Amino acid sequence: MNAWTPVIVAFLCNWCSYAGADLAGTGRQQYPPNIRIIRVPCSGRVNPMFIIKALVDGADGVMVSGCHPGDCHYLAGNLYARRRFAVLKKLLVTAGVEPDRVHFTWVSASEGTRFAEVVRGVTEAVTALGPNKMTGGGAGEL
Amino acid sequence: MSFELQEKSLRELCESLLRDGVAEIVVGFGESAFASGIAVPITVKKPEDAAKLSWNSRCVPSLARYIAGRKGVAALVAKPCDARAVASLIAERQLDRDNIYIIGMECAGMTDADGSALAACAECSSRRAPVFDSEITGAPEAFDAPDERSAGENSADRFRGEMDKCILCFSCRQACYGCYCETCFMDRGAPNWQPSEPDIGAKMIYHLGRAMHLAGRCVECGACENVCASGVNIRYLIKSVTDFIECEYGFHAGMDTKTLPALQTYSASDGEPGFWGKNNE
Secondary structure, three states: OOOOOOOEEEEEEOOOHHHHHHHHHHOOOOOOOOEEEEEEOOHHHOOHHHHHHHHHOOOOEEEEEEOOOOOOOOOOHHHHHHHHHHHHHHHHHHOOOOHHHEEEEEOOOOOHHHHHHHHHHHHHHHHHHOOOOOOOOOOOOO | OOHHHHHHHHHHHHHHHHHOOOOOEEEEEEEOOOOOOOEEEEEEOOHHHHHHEOOOOOOOOOHHHHOOOOOOOEEEEEOHHHHHHHHHHHHOOOOOHHHEEEEEEOOOOOEOOOOOEOHHHHHOOOOOOOOOOEEEOOOOOOOOOOOOOOOOOOHHHHHHHHHHHOOOOOHHHHHOOOOOOOOOOOOOOOOOOOOOOOOHHHHHHHHHHHHHHOOOOOOOOOHHHHHOOOOOOOHHHHHHHHHHHHHHHOOOOOOOOOOOOHHHOOOOOOOOOOOOOOOOO
16 A cells, blocks of 8 residues: 655745746755646635635645745735735634645745755645544545 | 603704705614514614604614615714724725714613623713714713623634534624625625535625625624523623724724725835744734
8 A cells, every 4th residue: 555645735926936836946956846837817816715715625735836926926915925825824824734844935936946945845744744634534646 | 861862852852853955864862663672773764753863772783784875964873983994885886975964972871681891881981972963971880780791711612612503694784883894795696605505604704704704894883692592602702803903003993084994005114923933923
């Protein structure tokens, strides 16, 4: 029987973090294969419902990454997102979701190494928590 | 200092508002034709009917829901939470300031059938409306509340416990001043957020989604809790977010008619609590 490894949904913005992930790949940076990348136009596009739905449907972790504040392609998308994520995390923690299941970060297009580092850190943190038990069942195959 | 005196002034004020044409309609509380002991929302259009308005410790419903989309000037008998809801609706451009006449009632908090303060009212510290056109003061002392705070329960169990009680009737949404979307995200076919089965996951999606939509907009009127048929306390969840927003961004919903809700704006110097590499709480 295979050992359990987490399924982590990663929302990456098109302009910075997705390019950062690309750079990590072309630079042959090693990072765990547990993330499932979903490309979004901007971190401001990430509806809190995406994250709630992912967790309720059994994802073990969620990670959102966008451009560093000040570098947004749409000028302020990530600044709106920053408030939204801070509030969402407070809400999820109140509802009993472990703080280490949801991660928000900024990765620029030139930070391939940082991207790999963050994914390693996120995977480690979520693995330490074990499967998502939010609705009672374990993680499904995603 | 009593409800009777306030009620008397309220009736006189409303009569003159209607007679002088300041307002076309008064939305307030009155006796129910079917049930005794609870005030129900009523509308008054003729000056001589102003005597039908009542004001007592059972004026529980939130009236801010009843004035949206009206043409002409409506006067609203407003508890502090109703006045905050109206101010918030004006800030969100759902209401025209010129179309609403707010009668701010000094409020001692409302009670349930056995005379003890409602949970939301017991926690509420505002006796007077932050925004009003006329004010009727003279409320009695606040009512005592039974202390029934659950302690020691962990947050996941508490949330699950509340979700187990929910029957997804959406009463809380219907009663909430802030839920004015024409089509709620739970009723939408695309994107379809609601799982096909109304299980605990569907309830979590509904309540977490609604809490996010109300984040920083909740006026803590407790309407969600008061209408709930199965006793779900969802207010605690939204309150945690409301408190967080007040502490983090200094925003308190409905205190004036100009300031946009905290999540509709941003500041370059916002903090990043709970972000990667920051304090994780």
